[in-house]
Amino acid sequence: MSSEKNELKGVTGWIDKRLPVFTFINHNLRDYPTPKNLSYFWNFGSLAGVTLVIMIVTGILLAMQYTANADLAFDSVERIMRDVNNGWLLRYIHMNGASMFFIVVYIHIFRGLYYGSFKAPREILWILGVLILLLMMATAFMGYVLPWGQMSFWGATVITNLFSAFPVIGDYIVTFLWGGFSVDNPTLTRFFVLHYLMPFLIVGVVGLHIVALHQFGSNNPLGIDVKSEGDTIPFHPYYTVKDYFGLGVFLIIFFGLVFFAPNFLGHPDNYIPADPLVTPAHIVPEWYFLPFYAILRAVPDKLMGVILMFAAVMVLFVLPWLDTHKTRSAQFRPYYKQFFWLFFINCLILGWVGSMPAEGLYVLISRLATGYYFLFFLVILPILSRYENTRTIPTSIAASVLSDKFGNEKTSTENI
Amino acid sequence: MDKKNLNDKLVESDKTQKVDSEKRDFLFMTTTGLALAGGAIAAWSLIDTMNPAKDVLALSSTEVDLSPIESGQSLTVMWRGKPIFIRHRTKDEIKQARNVLVDDLTHKSLDEERVKKPEWLVVVGVCTHLGCVPLGQKVGDEKGEYGGWFCPCHGSHYDTSGRIRKGPAPLNLDVPPYEFVSDEIIKIG
Numbered sequence: 001m002s003s004e005k006n007e008l009k010g011v012t013g014w015i016d017k018r019l020p021v022f023t024f025i026n027h028n029l030r031d032y033p034t035p036k037n038l039s040y041f042w043n044f045g046s047l048a049g050v051t052l053v054i055m056i057v058t059g060i061l062l063a064m065q066y067t068a069n070a071d072l073a074f075d076s077v078e079r080i081m082r083d084v085n086n087g088w089l090l091r092y093i094h095m096n097g098a099s100m101f102f103i104v105v106y107i108h109i110f111r112g113l114y115y116g117s118f119k120a121p122r123e124i125l126w127i128l129g130v131l132i133l134l135l136m137m138a139t140a141f142m143g144y145v146l147p148w149g150q151m152s153f154w155g156a157t158v159i160t161n162l163f164s165a166f167p168v169i170g171d172y173i174v175t176f177l178w179g180g181f182s183v184d185n186p187t188l189t190r191f192f193v194l195h196y197l198m199p200f201l202i203v204g205v206v207g208l209h210i211v212a213l214h215q216f217g218s219n220n221p222l223g224i225d226v227k228s229e230g231d232t233i234p235f236h237p238y239y240t241v242k243d244y245f246g247l248g249v250f251l252i253i254f255f256g257l258v259f260f261a262p263n264f265l266g267h268p269d270n271y272i273p274a275d276p277l278v279t280p281a282h283i284v285p286e287w288y289f290l291p292f293y294a295i296l297r298a299v300p301d302k303l304m305g306v307i308l309m310f311a312a313v314m315v316l317f318v319l320p321w322l323d324t325h326k327t328r329s330a331q332f333r334p335y336y337k338q339f340f341w342l343f344f345i346n347c348l349i350l351g352w353v354g355s356m357p358a359e360g361l362y363v364l365i366s367r368l369a370t371g372y373y374f375l376f377f378l379v380i381l382p383i384l385s386r387y388e389n390t391r392t393i394p395t396s397i398a399a400s401v402l403s404d405k406f407g408n409e410k411t412s413t414e415n416i
Numbered sequence: 417m418d419k420k421n422l423n424d425k426l427v428e429s430d431k432t433q434k435v436d437s438e439k440r441d442f443l444f445m446t447t448t449g450l451a452l453a454g455g456a457i458a459a460w461s462l463i464d465t466m467n468p469a470k471d472v473l474a475l476s477s478t479e480v481d482l483s484p485i486e487s488g489q490s491l492t493v494m495w496r497g498k499p500i501f502i503r504h505r506t507k508d509e510i511k512q513a514r515n516v517l518v519d520d521l522t523h524k525s526l527d528e529e530r531v532k533k534p535e536w537l538v539v540v541g542v543c544t545h546l547g548c549v550p551l552g553q554k555v556g557d558e559k560g561e562y563g564g565w566f567c568p569c570h571g572s573h574y575d576t577s578g579r580i581r582k583g584p585a586p587l588n589l590d591v592p593p594y595e596f597v598s599d600e601i602i603k604i605g
């Protein structure tokens with residue numbers, strides 16, 4: 001691609017010749033040719049990366065003060081809140097950071113869905129992303145158990161009990177997960193260890209995710225391939241500055257929560273110490289699990305509920321083979337676009353019913369929404385892949401940018 | 417067009433479009449400056465969490481009743497997670513501690529400066545070499561060549577005033593801040 005190579009001199013050059021870190025940085029963060037038409041939806045990858053770092057830094061500092069013991073955990077978290085210097089800040093960043101992480105990643109995923117970023121040749125990139133989502137869910141679930149409040153305890157009980165739905169081996173699995181006959185100290189200890197470990201696995205998968213990304217470069221709002229260098233601009237300074245600006249806005253929102261509404265997304269019951277004898281009247285998971293929780297409760301059969309809930313995530317893995325339409329971006333797919341937005345709203349509805357008691361009308365709504373969730377992936381996408389006609393697609397990114405600017409002809413070719 | 421050309425073009429367009437480079441520099445400097453300041457504050461707030469917490473600082477004073485300690489006996493108490501040696505010194509021990517030429521000492525200090533009442537010596541029981549707890553508090557303990565304490569780790573000898581007399585330790589055993597709140601009770605810290 002690039003004809004001339006920036007010659008590094010001095011110490012940097014000496015090191016780079018032996019260990020090409022600077023070439024690597026240059027290649028991936030400076031010269032890296034990036035489509036010139038990326039919108040702000042392309043900010044969320046770097047935001048997720050920054051959030052991951054924030055979570056790891058605050059998490060390690062929390063772990064220095066936290067005690068993973070059923071008798072001591074709750075008090076150790078209260079000690080962090082009251083006695084440790086800036087401990088409240090540390091914990092509120094970590095707590096709200098988890099929420100921000102999910103907001104960012106969900107937007108990132110919907111972006112990929114809308115613009116067809118999961119399609120060839122980016123299938124593995126997408127699959128690695130879904131893997132990150134799964135690891136994040138496990139990490140966040142186990143993290144929520146650590147403060148050992150009522151929601152921690154009963155959340156852990158309910159979620160681990162999901163595995164009891166499996167015939168024959170179910171009970172053994174649950175006992176194994178608990179390391180005993182109920183959620184107790186052994187459970188807490190292992191959850192802490194795994195909660196510490198998994199973020200580093202995420203870092204590893206993120207690394208692979210980026211390697212896969214840089215193989216073909218970013219997708220873009222038009223969903224068409226980069227055809228010449230006229231379609232791209234160097235990552236630095238154009239996208240570094242854009243990412244940096246986005247980060248500023250993101251941090252304002254993030255720290256707005258931390259400073260002004262730190263418990264807005266949490267549940268007050270988690271400030272009551274865990275009590276194995278009393279279940280809170282209305283237990284709900286953290287907001288980011290609500291859509292899946294709604295699917296679990298929509299089904300009247302225990303095993304089927306659990307299976308559908310897991311399937312709701314797993315279906316994302318095979319998405320590239322469900323939606324095989326050649327055109328990536330929803331901009332050029334009039335029907336897909338509408339079903340997509342319906343799907344988006346449907347996810348919000350699932351989240352909302354997930355937070356409501358499982359009774360009356362809510363049950364009906366959750367069933368309809370669950371139905372559409374799977375209909376979208378398993379029926380609508382395959383059908384659209386075969387029959388949907390696309391709008392005229394610009395020949396290149398540069399052509400589209402120019403015609404947008406000067407308002408003349410949009411050059412057309414493909415019609416599927 | 418390849419990348420070099422593109423960059424050249426941008427530089428050119430900067431020139432032709434009369435970019436206000438002073439304004440650009442100003443923005444660049446203020447943004448970077450603010451980001452650095454914010455980063456520094458954030459970093460300090462986070463690092464500060466590793467400093468002693470309020471509950472740790474709250475443990476910083478201890479009261480000790482001296483009345484049960486007979487002349488010639490010692491008591492060890494904890495203060496800030498460290499042993500404090502309290503010795504009820506005999507007349508002999510006091511004499512020993514005071515019959516020393518200050519010039520002979522490694523870490524020059526008069527016994528009179530190290531005690532509040534001659535019969536009560538209060539020192540931090542942590543060897544100033546590398547932090548072991550010296551022997552000499554218990555009855556059968558080796559007390560070293562100067563009748564005070566002996567650190568078994570690397571052989572430091574302390575005298576009856578807790579001063580270093582022989583061995584690798586550079587300083588006398590520390591005297592913690594304390595006061596007599598009554599005749600028989602001291603408050604350390």
Ligand code: HEM
Pocket residue numbers: 052055056057058059060061062063066077091094095098101136139140141143144145146147195196198199200202270
């Ligand atoms: C993927 C990144 C991470 C996510 C999504 C995450 C999520 C969470 C959540 C939701 C909580 C419960 C917050 C509360 O209600 O108090 C929590 C607590 C905790 N996390 Fe993490 N975490 C992450 C990374 C880490 C790392 C890397 C560590 C340390 C090595 C860590 C250590 C802790 C500790 C000690 C607690 C208990 C203290 C507390 O409740 O505030 N976390 N985490």
Ligand code: FES
Pocket residue numbers: 543544545546547548567568569570571572583584585
């Ligand atoms: S630590 Fe006491 S002599 Fe080395």
